[in-house]
Amino acid sequence: MxxxxxxxxxxxxxxxxxxxxxxxxxxxxxxAGSLMMMEDSIEMETIFGDGSSQSGGFMGKIMGAGKRLLTGESLFMTAFTNDGGSKKKVSFASPYPGSIIPLDLSELGGKVICQKDAFLCAAKGVSVGVAFQKKLGTGFFGGEGFIMQKLEGDGMAFVHAGGTLHKVELQQGETLRVDTGCLVALTKDVEYDIQFVKGIKTALFGGEGLFFATLKGPGTVWVQSLPFSRLASRVFSSMPHNGGNEGEGSVLRRTFDMLGGD
Known part of the structure; x- marks a missing residue:
């Protein structure tokens, strides 16, 4: 390996x-920021890029780290090395409520595509790169944008997502349509495209967005039940907008005031 x-x-x-x-x-x-706790003898080191052996020379590291900027990530990652003489443990936590998926890349064809903020941690040697969508429609209208993360290697990697994670095995030619924000990861053989929701009334008033992801097998797909963007949208819509509490009490107060109450 x-x-x-x-x-x-x-x-x-x-x-x-x-x-x-x-x-x-x-x-x-x-x-950066995913560490939860670690035992003694584990040393932390900030590294440029992902530290994978695939990056050749200084310019290779520059290019690998630079690509991370395109996914909205930092140029740097953190390496945790056991410098002791016995086994030691280090733990990493998700940044929001949800689940963690262990991915053994050696059993998944050596490559997995995932949404750009899903990566949590991996064994050293796993390459964290960029996957460009081939079709412009996928790039401009897909919930995950034109750029997604690409995990390559033969070791363990861990990705996280919101809510409950569901794994779907697609057979040859089998198709699955998914809300663009609910797509977490897919294996390299799965064909990924974006389709417009048919029917103008459905598109404008259905509340499910204008586009959905179409996934065609064979391969494996991971789907999340609660995308962070959906959670954040609901939280934002419930926030007070005028500096006060917009709860039931405020609604009743405004109604009372409109009716001429004191």
Whole structure:
């Protein structure tokens, strides 16, 4: 294997975290801010890019790190290495309520495409790159944008998403239509496209958006029940907009005032 071999345990149900066990000199890479806790003898180091062995030379590292900017991520990642003489543990948590998916890339064809903010952590050697959508329609109207993340290698990687995660196995030629925001990840053989919702009334008044993702097998797809964008939209719509509480009490007060009450 080119990647470090790591053991792991996922804890929790609705607000999960992953506990990674490192042998001496083993390393796991993670997005900045995802650390939950770690035992002694584990050393942290900020690295340029993902630290994968696929990046050749200084310019290779520059290009690999630069691509991360296109996905809205930082140029840097954090490497956690066990410098002790025995096994040690380090844990990483999701940034919002949801689930964590363990992906053994050696069993998934060495490559998985995921939404740009789904990556949580991985064994050192896993390449975190950029996947460009081939069709302009997919790029401009897909819920995940023109650019998605690409995880390559033969080690373990972990991605997270909101709500409950559901795994769908698509057979040859089988098609699945998904809300664009609910798509989390897919294996490399799955064909991914964007389709316009038919019917002007459905598109404008259906409340489900103008586009959905069409996924064609064979391959594996992971879907989330509660995209963070949907959660954030509901929270924002419930926030007071005039500096006061917009709850039931305020509604009744405004009604009373309109009727001439004191």
């Amino acid at each position: 080119n990647n470090h071999e790591i053991d792991y345990v996922i804890h929790g149900n609705d607000m999960q975290f992953v506990e990674v066990e490192l042998d001496p000199k083993e390393t796991v890479i993670a997005e």
